[in-house]
Amino acid sequence: MQKKQVRTRxxxxxxxxxxxxxxxxxxxxxxIAKSSGGKxxxxxxxxxQSRFCEGAVDLIYDTLDKVGIVCDEGPKNPGxxxxxxxSERLDIYRNHAKKLLDSGDAYYCFCTEERLQSLKNDDxxxxxDRRCRNLSPSLIKKKLHDRVPYVIRQRVPLEGYTSFVDSxxxxxxxxxxxxxxQILVKADGYPTYNFANVVDDHLMGITHVVRGxxxxxxxxxxxxxxxxxxxxxxxxxxxPLILGKNKDGSTEKLSKRHGAVSFKDLTDLGYxxxxxxxxxxxxxxxxxxxxxxxxxxxLVTVFSVERIGKSPAVFDYDKLNWFNSxxxxxxxxxxxxxxxxxxxxxxxxxxxxxxxKISSLLKGRIxxxxxxxxxxxxxxxxxxxxxxLFINKKSKSGLESSQIVLKKSMDILEKIENFSHESVFDxxxxxxxxxxxxxxxxxxxxxxxxxGLSATPGGCTDLxxxxxxxxxxxxxxxxxxxx
RNA sequence: GGCUCGUUGGUCAAGAGGUUAAGACGCUGGCCUCUCACGCCGGAAACAUGGGUUCGAUUCCCGUACGAGUCACCA
Numbered sequence: 326m327q328k329k330q331v332r333t334r335x336x337x338x339x340x341x342x343x344x345x346x347x348x349x350x351x352x353x354x355x356x357i358a359k360s361s362g363g364k365x366x367x368x369x370x371x372x373x374q375s376r377f378c379e380g381a382v383d384l385i386y387d388t389l390d391k392v393g394i395v396c397d398e399g400p401k402n403p404g405x406x407x408x409x410x411x412s413e414r415l416d417i418y419r420n421h422a423k424k425l426l427d428s429g430d431a432y433y434c435f436c437t438e439e440r441l442q443s444l445k446n447d448d449x450x451x452x453x454d455r456r457c458r459n460l461s462p463s464l465i466k467k468k469l470h471d472r473v474p475y476v477i478r479q480r481v482p483l484e485g486y487t488s489f490v491d492s493x494x495x496x497x498x499x500x501x502x503x504x505x506x507q508i509l510v511k512a513d514g515y516p517t518y519n520f521a522n523v524v525d526d527h528l529m530g531i532t533h534v535v536r537g538x539x540x541x542x543x544x545x546x547x548x549x550x551x552x553x554x555x556x557x558x559x560x561x562x563x564x565p566l567i568l569g570k571n572k573d574g575s576t577e578k579l580s581k582r583h584g585a586v587s588f589k590d591l592t593d594l595g596y597x598x599x600x601x602x603x604x605x606x607x608x609x610x611x612x613x614x615x616x617x618x619x620x621x622x623x624l625v626t627v628f629s630v631e632r633i634g635k636s637p638a639v640f641d642y643d644k645l646n647w648f649n650s651x652x653x654x655x656x657x658x659x660x661x662x663x664x665x666x667x668x669x670x671x672x673x674x675x676x677x678x679x680x681x682k683i684s685s686l687l688k689g690r691i692x693x694x695x696x697x698x699x700x701x702x703x704x705x706x707x708x709x710x711x712x713x714l715f716i717n718k719k720s721k722s723g724l725e726s727s728q729i730v731l732k733k734s735m736d737i738l739e740k741i742e743n744f745s746h747e748s749v750f751d752x753x754x755x756x757x758x759x760x761x762x763x764x765x766x767x768x769x770x771x772x773x774x775x776x777g778l779s780a781t782p783g784g785c786t787d788l789x790x791x792x793x794x795x796x797x798x799x800x801x802x803x804x805x806x807x808x
Numbered sequence: 809g810g811c812u813c814g815u816u817g818g819u820c821a822a823g824a825g826g827u828u829a830a831g832a833c834g835c836u837g838g839c840c841u842c843u844c845a846c847g848c849c850g851g852a853a854a855c856a857u858g859g860g861u862u863c864g865a866u867u868c869c870c871g872u873a874c875g876a877g878u879c880a881c882c883a
Contacts, residue, residue: 720842
């Protein structure tokens with residue numbers, strides 16, 4: 326028998342942003358499909374009319390594109406299972422609901438929402454008391470004729486158990502009486518997610534249903550539906566939750582209150598798509614080998630469902646920062662320059678700088694492009710600082726020595742015609758030996774005078790080169806005035 | 809509350825019935841160094857808990873605690 330081709334799907338609602346949890350679901354679905362040469366499908370689940378958001382589909386495509394996930398079939402590149410937008414498949418759901426109605430696996434329910442609301446506080450019938458489960462055919466006919474609004478509900482067995490084997494969580498069993506006669510078709514004629522999902526997954530040949538584990542306990546409902554239709558059930562892959570950390574250290578489902586949680590939020594902050602996807606892949610999964618840096622292509626070759634964990638993972642910005650800095654270090658100088666240049670230009674008031682030089686100093690010192698401004702802001706204007714900053718034990722720099730160094734270096738630097746890195750460094754080195762001190766003792770006070778900071782990207786000579794002779798001398802002169 | 813799932817350092821996590829219980833982030837000591845960073849070498853830090861099963865359990869089973877998910881005409 327020929328092995329069935331793996332087909333997975335990512336089925337987001339077009340609500341306008343791509344949460345990191347959704348991204349991971351998409352990623353794992355993609356990896357499961359691609360690691361076995363299968364197909365990855367994008368389907369838009371817009372059955373909730375009220376939540377539709379214009380442009381959301383573009384955003385989804387854009388996000389997938391940025392991280393390198395290509396879907397083999399979707400609204401913009403339909404295959405033979407279309408349409409790929411649920412609101413365009415209404416007839417399909419209606420026909421399937423009709424089949425269930427005919428077979429008795431579903432029934433009309435004419436209850437008003439108000440009546441159902443009043444049941445909410447009733448322990449026995451928390452959601453629905455199945456009042457319409459056994460209406461007589463004639464009554465149904467009459468209500469239909471009178472155009473009484475209705476929904477279509479699934480007739481769930483009152484007794485017994487339904488179990489399934491999840492690829493991650495193993496065997497899960499739910500008592501049927503815990504399962505409500507869920508709504509399949511809403512009063513507005515649209516199917517619910519639960520129904521459309523099953524119909525589409527079957528019709529589109531989905532073999533692995535990959536989704537968050539918030540669906541774990543409702544999976545039996547889906548399986549009951551598959552059974553009613555006499556369809557082959559898919560394999561389920563439920564993913565552990567992603568948690569966010571609160572200020573007090575407690576954790577809960579990751580949400581906006583924890584900071585940036587959508588892909589766009591993260592890229593806006595300067596995180597690289599590759600780093601994001603790499604980090605997200607490690608939230609609930611890890612490879613056999615002890616390695617962490619993986620491109621999407623690498624992930625495809627090493628991914629396996631068996632290694633997905635069961636316990637929820639806390640989203641950690643520190644670790645994301647680390648991934649991002651690793652990706653930055655991995656970049657060629659040219660790529661880094663191209664990406665950092667806009668940030669550098671934006672941070673500096675004058676365009677009279679050697680951006681290439683500044684950029685080269687930044688690489689290896691930032692974990693995120695948004696850190697650039699604070700790192701080089703001192704170039705615009707020397708920070709305010711106290712004289713105490715000239716005192717540094719490790720560099721053997723004190724107030725007295727600083728004063729001498731500053732004055733002498735002023736004279737020396739003034740005389741240098743070609744203000745290059747090499748000549749500046751050589752001259753200052755000579756000054757150190759003339760004074761009989763270590764080079765740090767010379768470099769420290771000058772660097773402080775140039776920046777007003779104890780730590781700067783690049784050393785004293787780098788700063789002299791970047792600021793140029795005139796500005797450097799101006800800043801040193803000002804420093805001398807402090808004594 | 810009912811049902812379902814989970815629990816290895818602060819975080820991500822590997823791991824096997826017998827290990828000195830990996831590794832990474834973060835924190836931290838040192839080296840390198842014209843500061844910082846990078847890099848390199850170290851350090852602190854964990855198997856929730858009570859019962860079994862077993863010669864031996866952190867690993868298997870049961871209970872408890874804690875955490876999470878779910879109980880919509882949302883997905």
